[in-house]
Amino acid sequence: MTPARIGYIQYKPEFGDRTGNLARLEALCRQAAPADLLVLPELAATGYEFLSPAEVRPLAEPFGDGPTFDLCGRLARELNATLVAGYPESAGERLYNAAFVALPDGTFANYRKIHLFSREKELFSPGDAPPLVVETPLGRIGVMICFDWLFPETAHSLAIRGARILCHPSNLVLPGFCQKAMLGRCIENRVFAVTANRWGVEERVGRRLRFTGLSQVVDPRGNVLLAAPEEADHLGVVEIDPALADDKQVTEHNHLFADRRPDLYEGLG
Amino acid sequence: MTPARIGYIQYKPEFGDRTGNLARLEALCRQAAPADLLVLPELAATGYEFLSPAEVRPLAEPFGDGPTFDLCGRLARELNATLVAGYPESAGERLYNAAFVALPDGTFANYRKIHLFSREKELFSPGDAPPLVVETPLGRIGVMICFDWLFPETAHSLAIRGARILCHPSNLVLPGFCQKAMLGRCIENRVFAVTANRWGVEERVGRRLRFTGLSQVVDPRGNVLLAAPEEADHLGVVEIDPALADDKQVTEHNHLFADRRPDLYEGLG
Numbered sequence: 001m002t003p004a005r006i007g008y009i010q011y012k013p014e015f016g017d018r019t020g021n022l023a024r025l026e027a028l029c030r031q032a033a034p035a036d037l038l039v040l041p042e043l044a045a046t047g048y049e050f051l052s053p054a055e056v057r058p059l060a061e062p063f064g065d066g067p068t069f070d071l072c073g074r075l076a077r078e079l080n081a082t083l084v085a086g087y088p089e090s091a092g093e094r095l096y097n098a099a100f101v102a103l104p105d106g107t108f109a110n111y112r113k114i115h116l117f118s119r120e121k122e123l124f125s126p127g128d129a130p131p132l133v134v135e136t137p138l139g140r141i142g143v144m145i146c147f148d149w150l151f152p153e154t155a156h157s158l159a160i161r162g163a164r165i166l167c168h169p170s171n172l173v174l175p176g177f178c179q180k181a182m183l184g185r186c187i188e189n190r191v192f193a194v195t196a197n198r199w200g201v202e203e204r205v206g207r208r209l210r211f212t213g214l215s216q217v218v219d220p221r222g223n224v225l226l227a228a229p230e231e232a233d234h235l236g237v238v239e240i241d242p243a244l245a246d247d248k249q250v251t252e253h254n255h256l257f258a259d260r261r262p263d264l265y266e267g268l269g
Numbered sequence: 270m271t272p273a274r275i276g277y278i279q280y281k282p283e284f285g286d287r288t289g290n291l292a293r294l295e296a297l298c299r300q301a302a303p304a305d306l307l308v309l310p311e312l313a314a315t316g317y318e319f320l321s322p323a324e325v326r327p328l329a330e331p332f333g334d335g336p337t338f339d340l341c342g343r344l345a346r347e348l349n350a351t352l353v354a355g356y357p358e359s360a361g362e363r364l365y366n367a368a369f370v371a372l373p374d375g376t377f378a379n380y381r382k383i384h385l386f387s388r389e390k391e392l393f394s395p396g397d398a399p400p401l402v403v404e405t406p407l408g409r410i411g412v413m414i415c416f417d418w419l420f421p422e423t424a425h426s427l428a429i430r431g432a433r434i435l436c437h438p439s440n441l442v443l444p445g446f447c448q449k450a451m452l453g454r455c456i457e458n459r460v461f462a463v464t465a466n467r468w469g470v471e472e473r474v475g476r477r478l479r480f481t482g483l484s485q486v487v488d489p490r491g492n493v494l495l496a497a498p499e500e501a502d503h504l505g506v507v508e509i510d511p512a513l514a515d516d517k518q519v520t521e522h523n524h525l526f527a528d529r530r531p532d533l534y535e536g537l538g
Contacts, residue, residue: 114530118520130535150519152421152457153534160536177456180491184453187446188421222449250419251387261383262538265422266399267429269531 004138006037007237010215010228012200015047018059022071032235033079036138039196042086042146042171049202049209053095053123060090063110076102082136086169097124099145099169101134109134117147133161138242146170149178159189160257164245166193172212179214183222190220190256191245199231220245273407275306276506279484279497281469284316287328291340301504302348305407308465311355311415311440318471318478319392322364329359332379345371351405355414355438366393368414368438370403378403386416402430407511415439418447428458429526433514435462441481448483452491459489459525460514468500489514
């Protein structure tokens with residue numbers, strides 16, 4: 001066994017204060033070290049409740065280029081950790097609700113959320129590539145963002161392509177559904193999952209959103225290894241054996257993926 | 270709201286004693302009435318641990334023709350209930366681990382398990398048709414058998430084709446995994462699910478299998494409405510509104526099925 005330390009940073013970003021949020025994220029990541037993998041929330045440094053695309057744009061960063069990348073790239077190298085964090089991406093005229101993986105070697109990979117939640121559809125373009133699988137020092141990891149959890153194909157696609165750990169930056173507002181369903185995601189794919197949620201309330205022009213915390217790390221048998229409270233900053237890091245996720249042999253006669261019957265899954269095409 | 274009473278029969282069949290088991294099932298079904306839908310275990314009247322196909326054959330029934338069909342067809346009409354039960358099906362040279370739906374009008378529908386578990390592969394041919402969706406007086410219901418639960422596409426295919434209730438005859442031996450994962454199945458598909466498990470131990474030629482009970486009825490939000498103990502006969506019937514499963518609008522902007530991105534679910538074809 002080559003153990004690895006994986007976990008989440010749960011905190012409460014201040015809407016629009018990217019500089020202040022990045023300073024707090026830096027402190028939290030340093031506090032969580034040593035860790036091999038740290039997952040931060042969706043839109044980790046900006047807050048969530050944008051009222052228009054025009055409001056997103058000044059806080060959006062092109063992939064690989066901006067203060068959030070500067071900090072996380074530096075931290076990944078310095079802490080010898082893989083970091084996964086959500087950010088608003090600008091790509092020409094388009095905006096995406098995206099997440100990057102910052103690798104200890106200083107490189108980045110990018111994922112654009114493919115299932116946009118509620119009013120995000122008024123702000124962002126949907127991603128146009130499959131959920132992201134990346135080679136890391138822990139083996140392959142997969143990236144999905146928040147509402148992607150509801151669609152079982154997201155996690156399934158990541159696991160089938162070799163992801164041992166689902167990295168799941170989130171800004172969850174529905175209470176507990178995701179956390180409950182992620183147990184199933186881990187069992188049905190024999191993978192670990194790190195859901196990093198934020199907490200706190202955002203109130204903008206009469207709209208009020210409460211984020212529901214309860215970040216968690218789940219193992220391939222659906223056991224919750226770590227869980228955060230609903231309303232508090234929380235660093236959760238736990239030692240795991242990522243290779244446990246490679247055993248897809250359910251019984252001597254059953255393989256989790258070889259036993260699939262895609263031709264019979266009518267209606268899913 | 271047009272309420273419906275749905276539930277499960279959890280009991281302990283005696284291996285090979287089809288006549289005795291059918292008598293007990295008849296008594297249990299009558300005791301559970303009135304009910305609109307009753308789900309019985311996998312291989313409900315025969316027991317599970319066959320050592321060879323030759324041992325299955327004398328207890329197998331052609332679809333629609335045999336003592337299990339006689340009883341359940343009669344009960345469905347008399348109790349004005351839809352019954353779902355597992356049975357070993359003989360079809361020419363082949364044997365299937367199947368389940369039928371007995372409708373109150375005296376007709377039947379058939380499903381052959383598509384994901385065979387462990388040594389079942391030495392006894393049965395795998396089903397060659399999609400999971401079954403049937404029109405009933407409660408609206409459409411879907412049928413999946415035991416180990417089918419592990420493959421998220423089974424429930425997803427049933428729900429996308431309009432099943433309001435997943436009827437899930439089971440002989441579960443792994444402790445609790447399925448029950449936990451079915452909460453996710455209900456949430457991700459906004460459906461009800463009735464898992465009807467058996468309990469008790471079968472010990473045959475040194476092989477020992479313990480069936481884990483814990484039958485349950487779950488609602489579209491992942492709430493357990495009813496749950497059976499691990500080791501006891503249990504009749505669970507609960508009143509629900511099946512139409513709750515028709516609302517797939519997660520938010521004003523999100524529809525559970527219209528929001529799917531099949532082209533991006535790489536690796537699942």
